[in-house]
Amino acid sequence: MTRLPQGGLIDRATRLRFTFDGQPMTGHPGDTLASALLANGQQLVARSLKYHRPRGILSAGLEEPCALVTLTDQTGSTPNLKATEIMLRDGLAITSQNNWPRLSRDAGAVLQLGGNILAAGFYYKTFKWPRHGWSKRYSGLIRRLAGHGKIDPEAPQAQYDKRNRHCDILVIGSGAAGLTAALTAAHAGATTILIEQDHLPGGSLLFSGSKLDAERAPDWAADAVGALAELSNVTVMPRTLAFGQYDHGQILAVETMPPGSNSHAILWKIRARRILLAAGATERPIVFPGNDRPSVMLAGAVRSYIRRFAVAPGRRAAVAVVDPDEREDTLAALREAGIGVAAVLPRGATITGTSGRLRLRSLRWRDENGRRHRATCDLLCVSGGWSPNAHLFAQMGGGLSYDETTRNLLPPDAAGPLRPIGGTRGILDTYDCIADGKAAAHQALAELEMHKHLNLPRPAPKPAPEQRFHSGRGKAFVDLQNDVTRADIALAQREGYRDIELVKRYTTLGMGTDQGKTSWTNGVLEIAALAGRDPAEIGHTTYRPPYSPVTIGALVGVETGGDMIPTRRTPFHRGFERMGCVFLTSGGWLYARYFPREDEAMQAAINRECNAVRTGVGCVDMSTLGKVEVRGSDALEFLSRLYCNNIGTITPGRVRYALMLREDGYVFDDGTIAQLGDDHFLVTATTANAASVWRHMTKSAQVDWPDLDVTLTDVSDHWASLAIAGPHARDLLLALDPDFDGSRAAFPFARVREGHLGGNLPVRVFSVSFSGEVSFEINTPAGFADNLLTRVRAQGAAWGITPYGLETLDVLRIEKGHLSVGTEIDGRRTARDLGLGAMVSDRKDFIGRALLQRPALQASGREELVGLTPEGGTSPIPHGAVMSEEPLDDDGRATGCGHLTAAVHSPTLGHPIALGFLADGRARMGDTLWAHSPVAGQSVRVRVGPVCAYDPQGERLHG
Incomplete structure (x- = not known):
């Protein structure tokens, strides 16, 4: 494995330095980590999940099942990344995973000796006893043995962002079909977005040995990308993975930003009128004994490493490729790299095994006549055909159908916003992909009435080659990431797990970070062969986002910590800041909590604010309603x-x-x-x-x-609302000089008036009360908030106007027994439970009336809202306490009959009060119960009483 002296799409003038398990290595811009490792002679990169077998690099793309590593950079450590998806940059520290004490000598490899014991279902059958054995013994051990890396919680947080885009036509994938479709749509005037998960558009054209229009395939792709860049209605997005399809033409994609950018990645929500899925196809491995050994590689990946990255993955190769054209192209690439060919397996050969401790050393097979052969080689190029990447199509419930002609799961013709094209629907010939991309784009344009309909023929998938390779006996891996063998699938069939969904979960087939891209089609064929069933009958499991793993940071974006939701400030915020207000977050708002004076504790401030409202006048911000x-x-x-x-x-x-x-x-x-x-x-x-x-x-x-x-x-944000409450609230309203009659007779409780204060301040004034005192909520357009606050403070000084916050508001409402969302209104209460049954009309229909009549909601014994006071008079009632008939027993237990929703000390009443739900509460007035709080370690005797503890007749709010 060496770097070729010429060729490739890398920048040889710049050298990048990185380390792998502490060993210094070098590469070039344009390299992936996988190509750089191969160029440095490192084929062994990981150990397998279950058996700790040596694993190398199988592929060159997102389908990689083996080469999982941990990447460490300035943002910390990120485990479980595929070496094939990491673009090389200077200073990376790469660590192999799932091994101890080191990659080449892993103590966990001893598990290979228990292969038959560790078969499918081993965990389900073994770790059922003792009762607490899993959490106390097994879990930690298994996690260490199957360790897939660690994150560094102390590392600097990477920055992420979320953005939106929309277009007429979205093309996903930039191979021959995708580039042609994008050019066709853009030239017709459609706003077009082309996204490509690779940093370099072109798809398989980047390593194709063929010519298009007498031009090398990579050059043709570069010309097409250049033509798109010159069009103002086209956006090309490289390094962008489309991972999910959702309703109404929405695609979620993650764009990985280059080094030096403000954000590590951007989550894009792209809404398109039509989506052309040109994601191509994934090459299938061949299932045979020893097929997981390092240096067994997909033939297409070998061509990619040679032609795109200028890397020779070996010195002497054997070739086992089903398709004759693919085989000839692979042999041509090997010759270009100067790699010798040890053997080309003939039609019908049976592969019996491989040898080599940490990488491939030889291959064994038998020909059709039964003669045994052996080839010494350090590279085996395999290909069992290609599987369309139709995952995004299938995510929206579009099932794939097994096609016997192509031996693939193909998407059907569909009328939704997303249309598979090119390799995604089984079209593998380059010229056919170009024709298919053009025809699909014209069809989409015609549907959008942006182009005259051209009924261009769309190519049909070509039959798969008849040649197949057979497999000898031995441990043959179907899923290389999860160590799922042919024997595991056979065991699942014997034990009754025949449905494809059950096979997946029993064997873990296709459940890794590769999402089964290289294993699912082979898995279906293995099940069919073992059970004698038609592959079309077997079907496939449910496809769900993401198509490939996406970092949680990208899904969260910048919405972390205090930025989890936008912080909203009321129009009075600046005025309250000048008054020394202490704020807290409530319902997304930065809300006034209390207004301390110099060296005043919170409880003292609350007591003072409560007394001001009960005896004079106070003002509170109600703008958040x-x-x-x-x-x-x-x-x-x-x-x-x-x-x-x-x-x-x-x-x-x-x-x-x-x-x-x-x-x-x-x-x-x-x-x-x-x-x-x-x-x-x-x-x-x-x-x-x-x-x-x-x-x-x-x-x-x-x-x-x-x-x-x-x-x-x-109009929530249009109006600033300041409530004035207390015995002198009406006096203050009149002092503000309204142009309407504010007397008690003309403006009683539960009325609204519109007009002006002082002749020039527009207001709506509501005579409503949450405190139980005379109260007026003065609403003014938000831009006049400072003006209103200044006038209220100036005119209210005669009565000692006191601003109060959420803490005092809560005390006042509990004294009056008023309800609060999240405590009393918790989504489990009927109006009758809350003591508001009389408000439910029996003369009309309304939302909720029918189901409100359910017997369970009308039955006696339901928890009802009650008030509580300490029997001793002054004992604090613990928050969140559970009510019980008896004191706690010797084990600290008691049978509950209700629970508290709120508990405060009432400065007005001079003792603690609480609200809570009690079974048949209103029938138990005067009863004495226990309020137990295991958290606070308190038990208090409480007496059941009315919900309203202050001014139960409501006389004060009419004053």
Whole structure:
């Protein structure tokens, strides 16, 4: 194995340095790690998963099942990468996997002696006892024996990004069919994207020995790529792996960025009107004893290493290639590299085995007459034909059908957005691929009405050659990555695992990082031969994304840590910052938590804020509530169907508390409905459910009741909302000089008024309360937020205006027994469970009504919301406690009858209070229970009482 003195598509003027298991090596730009290793004489690169057999480099692409390594660079260590997919760059540190103490002498190789014991199903049959043996003994040992590398959690985090693109025609793959299709579509004026997982477009043309239009195939490909680069309506994306197909023409792809880029990789969501899948085909190995030995390579890979990378993978080769044209091209490539040919296996030969400890040394076979032959060689070029790469097509449920003529799983003709072309549908001749790409592009253009329809004929797949190689007895591997042998498949058949899905899981056939690209077709043929079944009857397993492994970092993108979701700030954020506010994240918002004074602890600040609201006036930011304007002649009917309570009697200027159920009858959200005009309503939703309620409303309007005249507008971000609450709230409102009558008689509870404050500040004012005090939510366009806050603070100074945050808001609402999403409204409660059964109308239909009548939801004994106070009066009630009739027994256990949802100290009442769900809770008022918290190590006696602990008659909010 040496670097050839000339040829190849590498930059010989630049030398790159890297290490493999600590040994310094060199390569050139344009090399993959695999080609560089071969150029440095390193054929042994890994050990197999189960038996720890020596493994080398089988292929030159994503189908590589053997050469898995760990790559270490400035972003840390990444295990389980295929050497064939790593583009060489300077300074890489490569480590082999699954061996100890070193690759050439692996102690785990002793497992080869137990080959018959470690057959299919070994783990299922063996590690069932003792009871805790797997977690305590076996798991760690097996993970070490089958270790596939480690990551470095302390390494600098790589940067990833997510982006979107759209086009008329997306071409996946840049071989002869893909390049032709892209050129045809682009010249017709279609916006075209061509993506290629390799860094260099061209596919198999890059190592083809044929000529196209009297031009070398690599040069023809380079000219085609150059022509595409000159067109403004074409985007060529190399180093981009299309790994998943989804609904409505969406393809997910990962682009690996070159060194020096800001991002390590970009996840692309590409939406195309038509997709032409030109992913080519994968060469199949031959199944025979010893076929996993290093230096047994696919013939197409050998041609690629010679012609593209200028590497001679051996010095003396044997050739076992089914297709005569492929065989002659392989022999021509061997001659070009100066590699001697030890043997060319004849038709019908039976391969009986190979020899060599760490790499191939010789090959044995018998001819048709039974004569034995042996060839000394350090390279064996094998090819059992080609399997179309139709995985993306099959991911959307498009099944592949076994074709006896080509002996392949082929995609059928389909009418969806994705169309296989070229090698993906079994077309292997280069000129046929060109014709197929052109015809498919014209067909797609005609469907998009961008081109006059040209009924160009599409080539048909050619029959597979009749020549086959037979296999002698011995350990013959079907899946090289998972050490699945022909004997394993036979055992699965004998033990009743005959369905292809069961065979996969019982033997692990095709479950590795290569996703069975080199093993599935052979696996189907082996099952057919062993069971005497038709391969077409066997079928294939379900194809799922990703087509090839994708780093989780690319799927996550930049959405990590504090950036997992966008941080939203309310219009009052800057004003609150100037007031010394402490913020916290709530429902995606950076929300005001509390407003400490100098050297004031949080609990002291909460107590002060609560007292201010109960005795004077406070202000709180309510901008995060969801707000939806509903207009149209059927707006009231639409809302009546959405909400379970009777809102038909609402009139302009009034506000109604409303309850929304899910289809299954459980409470979804609560909020308010304000009628602003005859056909104009404003609906509010809780902060946590704002997006979900919006989706629910739009789905109902567009899908469920499209006949209703209703228009929805999400105005959540349009309005800044500042609530003023407390006994002096009305005084403050009047001091703000509204141009409407703000007196108690003219503006009572549950009303809405529109107008201006001070003659120039536009507002909507809602007389609603979450605190139980007189309260007005003042909404103003978001751009006026600072103006409103300044006026409220200035005018409110006469009554000691106190800003308060989420902590105080939670205390105030628990004192009043108001509900919160995620605690009381947790997706498992009916209106009756929450004490709101009277709100459910029996005079109309609404979403959730039918399933709300289920006996289980109407039965007695359900958990109901109750209030709780400590029996001793002052004992803190632990958060998240479980309620029980008895104290804990000697083992620290007790039978639960309910649980707490919220617990706080009430500054107003002077003692702790809590809310919780208790079985038959409303029938147990006055009962005494235990509240146990194993986490806090506390048990407190509590008394069951009403949900509302403060002002139960609601007199204060009307003041």
